[in-house]
Amino acid sequence: MTKIINEGGINGTGQGVVNINSKDYKGLQKAIQEHAKKQSFNQKIKYELISLKLQLESYIKEKKPLSIISSGEFLRRYLDAINIKNKDFASYIEIEEANLSMIMKGKRKINTEFAYKLGQIFNINPNYWLLIQSKNELLRITNKRKSTLKKYKLNDLLKKAG
Numbered sequence: 001m002t003k004i005i006n007e008g009g010i011n012g013t014g015q016g017v018v019n020i021n022s023k024d025y026k027g028l029q030k031a032i033q034e035h036a037k038k039q040s041f042n043q044k045i046k047y048e049l050i051s052l053k054l055q056l057e058s059y060i061k062e063k064k065p066l067s068i069i070s071s072g073e074f075l076r077r078y079l080d081a082i083n084i085k086n087k088d089f090a091s092y093i094e095i096e097e098a099n100l101s102m103i104m105k106g107k108r109k110i111n112t113e114f115a116y117k118l119g120q121i122f123n124i125n126p127n128y129w130l131l132i133q134s135k136n137e138l139l140r141i142t143n144k145r146k147s148t149l150k151k152y153k154l155n156d157l158l159k160k161a162g
Contacts, residue, residue, distance in 0.1 A: 048081040053124055060131050068139055071132045072104035078122055093117050109133055 019025060036044070056074050059065060079089055086104070090097040095114070102108035110118070110129050119126035142149070 045082055049078070049122065052077055052081060053122070056124065056128055056132070060128060060135065065139070068136050069132070070106040070136060071110050071129050072106050074129075074132065075110075075118065076104050078118075093121075 039047070052074070055077075059069055059074075079086065086100055087097050090100040093100075093114070099108060103110055103114070110133060112126070112130065115126040115129040118124065118129055
């Protein structure tokens with residue numbers, strides 16, 4: 001039996017395990033798939049974008065994510081969801097395609113103007129794009145230099161200054 005652990009419980013039942021092979025689960029899955037088939041193209045995009053926004057917000061709130069996801073990776077997911085080519089998107093937002101490619105690969109940062117444009121297009125707070133970058137930089141430095149950075153403490157500074 002395959003199980004998905006949900007520590008918060010399932011719909012208030014207090015049970016934290018979902019049996020994805022159960023008859024009820026399979027029935028719900030089938031109902032969702034049938035409903036999805038009836039949705040228009042625009043509805044599907046709308047729900048995909050909502051899902052991505054929730055993933056982005058969840059990533060920002062996660063204290064210790066399992067892996068680092070760059071702003072560029074989230075952007076790639078958005079462009080995939082709306083089926084827009086990088087070239088067309090770069091042209092639309094008036095940047096060089098090479099710059100967009102570097103952002104999506106995590107080799108270039110998103111600046112505030114770019115974050116603002118993304119906020120306008122995808123209806124997402126522009127700060128989110130910048131928060132992801134800051135969070136990732138802090139995660140990287142924490143993982144890389146954790147032991148050397150622990151030595152910095154206010155009490156030690158005050159002793160040294162006093």
